[in-house]
Amino acid sequence: MPAGYPHQNSVVFMLETDICGLRLENPTILASGILGNVGSSLRRVARAGAGAVVTKSIGKQAREGYKNPTVIKIEQGYLNAIGLANPGVDDFGEEIKTAKEGGVPVIGSIFGFSVREFVSVAGKMEDHGVDALELNLSCPNVGKAGAFFSTTEELTYEVVKAVKDSVSIPVIAKLTANTGDIVAIAKACERAGCDAVTAINTLKAMKIDIVAGMPVLGNKIGGLSGPCIKPVAVASVYEIVKETGLPVIGCGGVTTGEDAVEFLMAGARAVQIGVGVADRGIGIFRKVAGEIEEFMKDHGYRSLEELIGAAQG
Numbered sequence: 001m002p003a004g005y006p007h008q009n010s011v012v013f014m015l016e017t018d019i020c021g022l023r024l025e026n027p028t029i030l031a032s033g034i035l036g037n038v039g040s041s042l043r044r045v046a047r048a049g050a051g052a053v054v055t056k057s058i059g060k061q062a063r064e065g066y067k068n069p070t071v072i073k074i075e076q077g078y079l080n081a082i083g084l085a086n087p088g089v090d091d092f093g094e095e096i097k098t099a100k101e102g103g104v105p106v107i108g109s110i111f112g113f114s115v116r117e118f119v120s121v122a123g124k125m126e127d128h129g130v131d132a133l134e135l136n137l138s139c140p141n142v143g144k145a146g147a148f149f150s151t152t153e154e155l156t157y158e159v160v161k162a163v164k165d166s167v168s169i170p171v172i173a174k175l176t177a178n179t180g181d182i183v184a185i186a187k188a189c190e191r192a193g194c195d196a197v198t199a200i201n202t203l204k205a206m207k208i209d210i211v212a213g214m215p216v217l218g219n220k221i222g223g224l225s226g227p228c229i230k231p232v233a234v235a236s237v238y239e240i241v242k243e244t245g246l247p248v249i250g251c252g253g254v255t256t257g258e259d260a261v262e263f264l265m266a267g268a269r270a271v272q273i274g275v276g277v278a279d280r281g282i283g284i285f286r287k288v289a290g291e292i293e294e295f296m297k298d299h300g301y302r303s304l305e306e307l308i309g310a311a312q313g
């Protein structure tokens with residue numbers, strides 16, 4: 001054991017982090033929509049070493065989503081267009097109960113097509129017992145000509161403030177980089193009293209089958225995930241941390257401990273892992289945590305706090 005690690009216990013607590021009142025044993029979190037449809041999968045991921053888990057985005061009513069194919073692998077990552085398929089919030093209580101048996105914080109991801117719908121689903125998820133809410137703002141507001149919540153400061157402020165005023169658990173806003181200025185959107189979240197932000201959701205993208213002469217995804221256009229979006233995500237985290245006082249969760253392209261270290265050095269307090277699970281299995285959380293710890297030991301970082309924001313200068 002290198003100098004600076006006097007006893008084994010300091011290593012056990014080395015990876016602990018907290019984000020808006022949630023205590024995580026390590027900074028890896030299952031991202032929304034990845035194995036998060038049922039409680040037993042979330043419980044399995046928690047037991048496999050994730051520091052926290054996020055549910056699939058849940059809305060007011062059950063939705064079937066788009067037609068197949070909904071997820072495809074491309075050279076640089078994955079494309080998906082699920083269409084917010086979900087069982088509806090009223091039937092999700094048992095799943096949350098099961099997920100909580102995993103023993104780590106359960107973050108309920110929610111969406112709505114209006115501010116009122118967000119507030120209604122938020123209250124029900126709180127009643128189901130989630131530890132925090134993550135607002136999936138990458139969905140259209142039906143009342144405002146289909147404008148996406150997360151692409152305008154006004155809509156973002158309105159929905160975050162309304163949810164914050166209606167629940168007593170922490171509220172995290174998940175932001176997209178498909179906007180002119182993600183920092184301005186983060187500042188709107190901060191003004192609305194948001195407790196933290198997750199950066200980033202998928203980026204709008206398309207794959208064309210050149211033999212068939214048509215888009216591959218059933219919905220034609222989808223969201224891009226995986227290693228190819230990591231530099232965009234890291235830059236978003238870096239700028240939000242620099243320009244706001246918000247705690248940030250990094251998301252986009254984390255497959256290894258070194259990827260996670262980049263996000264932490266940019267200032268993230270934790271990272272979410274999505275399609276990395278497809279590449280390394282559910283053991284990825286324990287592996288990434290172990291790799292972060294190894295990096296810290298090799299480079300003389302004694303606590304996660306020393307690592308967080310190290311590249312902010």
Ligand SMILES: Cc1cc2nc3c(=O)[nH]c(=O)nc-3n(C[C@H](O)[C@H](O)[C@H](O)COP(=O)(O)O)c2cc1C
Pocket residue numbers: 031032033034056057071078079080082084109136174200201202224225226227229251252253254272273274275276
């Ligand atoms: C199949 C699939 C389903 C997803 N469903 C959701 C969802 O319901 N809500 C949400 O906020 N993000 C959803 N996402 C986005 C992920 O949570 C994550 O933001 C994105 O994949 C980037 O992280 P990654 O590169 O680690 O996968 C989904 C992604 C994929 C691949």
